[in-house]
Amino acid sequence: MTVVVVGQDPKQFKEVSCxxxxxxxxxxxxxxxxxxxxxxxxxxSDDMxxxxxCTHWVTV
Ligand SMILES: [Zn+2]
Structure with missing residues (x-):
């Protein structure tokens, strides 16, 4: 078996704490x-x- 990339999932979820x-x-x-x-x-400037x-901006 070989792993094959068949596409890219744009909804890759990540988690962070506020x-x-x-x-x-x-x-x-x-x-x-x-x-x-x-x-x-x-x-x-940062990705947030x-x-x-609480509407606080969280740096990710
Ligand atoms: Zn918050």
Missing amino acids: RNCGARLRYCRDDVEHRSYTCCGKPE IQCPQ
């Missing part, structure tokens, strides 16, 4: 947003998802 409220979140690539924000006076429970 650092603000502790909710366990499952997300897929489509949910990730690349957002810019300011940290310590410096412009930063928004927690549906």
Whole structure:
């Protein structure tokens, strides 16, 4: 037997915990947003998802 790739599943779920409220979140690539924000006076950007429970943006 040989493993063959027959396609790519775009809905590959990952899990992360919200650092603000502790909710366990499952997300897929489509949910990730690349957002810019300011940290310590410096412009930063990261891939983030928004927690549906507390609306906090969680870096993934
Ligand atoms: Zn949260």
